[in-house]
Amino acid sequence: MLTPIGQVNVQDVLDIVLVAFLVYQGYLLLAGTRAVNVVRGILVFAGVWFAARLLGLTTLSYLLGRAGTVGLFALIVLFQPELRAALERVGRPRGREGADSGATLQTLARAMDRLAERKTGALIAIERQTPLGEYAATGVTLDAVVSVPFLEALFARNAPLHDGGVIVQGSRVVAAGCLFPLQSSDGTYRRYGTRHRAALGLSELTDAVVLVVSEERGSMRIALGGRLGPDLNGAELREKLRELVYEQPSPPSRTAPPAPQEPGPAEPAAHPATAPRLRDDVSETVQERL
Numbered sequence: 001m002l003t004p005i006g007q008v009n010v011q012d013v014l015d016i017v018l019v020a021f022l023v024y025q026g027y028l029l030l031a032g033t034r035a036v037n038v039v040r041g042i043l044v045f046a047g048v049w050f051a052a053r054l055l056g057l058t059t060l061s062y063l064l065g066r067a068g069t070v071g072l073f074a075l076i077v078l079f080q081p082e083l084r085a086a087l088e089r090v091g092r093p094r095g096r097e098g099a100d101s102g103a104t105l106q107t108l109a110r111a112m113d114r115l116a117e118r119k120t121g122a123l124i125a126i127e128r129q130t131p132l133g134e135y136a137a138t139g140v141t142l143d144a145v146v147s148v149p150f151l152e153a154l155f156a157r158n159a160p161l162h163d164g165g166v167i168v169q170g171s172r173v174v175a176a177g178c179l180f181p182l183q184s185s186d187g188t189y190r191r192y193g194t195r196h197r198a199a200l201g202l203s204e205l206t207d208a209v210v211l212v213v214s215e216e217r218g219s220m221r222i223a224l225g226g227r228l229g230p231d232l233n234g235a236e237l238r239e240k241l242r243e244l245v246y247e248q249p250s251p252p253s254r255t256a257p258p259a260p261q262e263p264g265p266a267e268p269a270a271h272p273a274t275a276p277r278l279r280d281d282v283s284e285t286v287q288e289r290l
């Protein structure tokens, strides 16, 4: 039975708080994944269906209602990996990230710097909100503390796991030799090789911060939200990592991706100190991020 306004009791408040909490958690699970666009689509669909019912458009509302039921099952099949990842995250023990991520990020930046100096190609994905379990499963499972010598050994030219990407979760390397999804070769970054397109592809589908060292140019870059940032030197990389991973663990905004920029891979490497910055017309949010 409805409670008259003015007679809100403790249960009602608790009910509202819990629903708000669940909605927010649902948002956190989806933010930064490709499922966000689908949710938007569903909301539009539901809006049209609701309007059709209000306006008494019987046939349209019947058809949309039927399509909705079928669509629900189709979505479960289509988004099975995301649903699995979301449940995996719900069940993951808290506090595993480790309190020393600041030190881990410094170590990562130092390792990247060393790899770049030696022109050793490297690809490292740092997990944020979106679980990277399904990508880790494509490689070899590890459980090692992030350290400079370990990362150098992993990416050394003849090392068995140097091909593919490494995944970092908190302060640990959890997988190496992983296959990341490639960004399509007809987009903005078509002139780039597969290492960079794998970094872009993963950053497009997840909120991971993906670090790439180019074997060809010895440059270090960050891929985020399907975009590639400028060449960075060690200090700049450390600072960016602190901003993106340590200080702002929340998912990146997908609403204002940075505009493409950067010289192509065939162009000479810019000196880190004079590395190109994002173009002026890039949105401020992303300019701050990359």
Ligand SMILES: Nc1ncnc2c1ncn2[C@@H]1O[C@H](COP(=O)(O)OP(=O)(O)OP(=O)(O)O)[C@@H](O)[C@H]1O
Pocket: 121, 122, 123, 162, 163, 164, 165, 178, 179, 180, 181, 182, 192, 193, 194, 195, 196, 197, 198, 213, 214, 215, 216, 217, 265
């Ligand atoms: N799908 C993928 N997932 C993870 N790593 C990949 C993937 N595809 C390629 N790589 C890595 O990229 C390497 C090849 O890099 P390639 O030279 O094609 O790219 P690039 O972007 O030009 O990089 P670089 O500037 O270092 O040469 C492979 O040896 C492998 O380690």
